[in-house]
Amino acid sequence: MMKKFLSVLFVSIAFILTISTFGQASKVEAATDTPVVFVHGLGGSDTNFALIKRYLRTQGWDSDNLYGIDLPSKQGNQELNSAAIRNFVDNVRNETGSDKVNLVGHSMGGANSLYYILHKGGDSKVDKLVTLGGANRLTTSFAPSGIDTTSIYSTNDLIVRPYLSILSGAENIAVYGVSHIGLLNSYQVNQHLRGALGE
Template sequence: MKRLFLLSCAILFFLIVMIGCGNKNTTDSASQNQSGSELPSSQTSKENKSDSESSEIENTKQSNIPTLFIHGYSGTDYTFNGMLSRFESEEYGKQQLTITVQPDGSISEVGDWQEEADNPFIQVLFSDNKNNEWNQADWIRAVLVYLKTTYQIDEVNLVGHSMGGVSSFRYLIAYGNETSQPVVNKLVAIGAPFNDFVEGNESQTLTELKQDGPLVLSGRYSEFSAAIQQYPVSTKMLNVVGDLNDGSKSDGTVSLSSGLSIGYLMQSAKRDYSEKIIVDEQASHSQLHENDEVDALVSEFLWGN
């Protein structure tokens, strides 16, 4: 009997040990399964991020139409270097050429033009960077004639900061319908003083400006008004202006009234025109081309689907 009791105890002890080991194995297996499920989740997250980045690139309209970037009064390559670098990093396109124009209209270039490049960028520099908008318009024409005769380029976009925007607009109403230059598909003006720096429009609201045009006209604006019907019908325009939100109603240099005054003429002429006010303490005149919101507006307008 005693031996039977000892044998029963031994069997019971053995069963308890086996059950305990089984629970441990089950726990370890569950732990391994849980760890295993985290790795694919992490990989999926990376895949989703990669897919998102790919989607952004896919949503960028690709073409071999170059975009010319034109600085303002006293501007240099520094004006657009930052924006071009950011656009390249976002894979919107790539800078192919830097073209420098001398006062006599002669042209030199640095870079390597690739005919099949996607969204190529061309930076345009004026050797005499403090000259007037009439000469700058002639120099823009010289650049475009050069691009058409040298590289058989038939279409371009223009992006101009400050006077670069004014000179680009003047080019369009003076020469934009000539066949010796490429067709300008789109124009982006950033901080451009279309009504110069005249005084007397401070009391006018932006609604009144849009409905009636500015109260006081500069010589520049009067010339634009007289020639607005010469602005090419097919050229879309985006006008970006800055408001420091400090009560000045300006970007610190160009007033909202001057910058937005061109909208009245474009609306009157029934041209394709849109505008955007960047309200930001960082929306100063010389920093508009370094503003993330401006980057987004310009890239969407030029290359968005």
């Protein structure tokens, strides 16, 4: 009797774990299907996100769904850069067949991404926006309506002060002991980024 009970209990637990794992795998798979476009800051380039891309690949993202734009204005000109982001996003959508992309912007790349969303038609083409030490308030103080927005910033950032990153209506996540450039190479930032993109 006890043997039969233990056998049924074991099968039930295994079944529950299988369903639970399948549900989590499906969620991650769905999240990783959306192309991610990385937007650099002042004086940067598309190569700034090499370590973050490598991390995301270890977490299930396909390298074919990770894109970096090299902006035309290294000084952060909003008009020029937001137009370039618009064209780049449209090319990524055409190439992948995806309706929307997720944007990840570092520093002024956050402000440029917000400008694209608010003024260049990006509101219908972006699913999630994540900024890393984003100079967000140079564009707006509010998260764009209908877009899942996360602002990850460091209390130790001496280049973009935390108040410039915080957006009303966004999930604002403070990290500690990380420099402005260090946001591009931080395990704790990567974990928050993965969570923001994978939800």
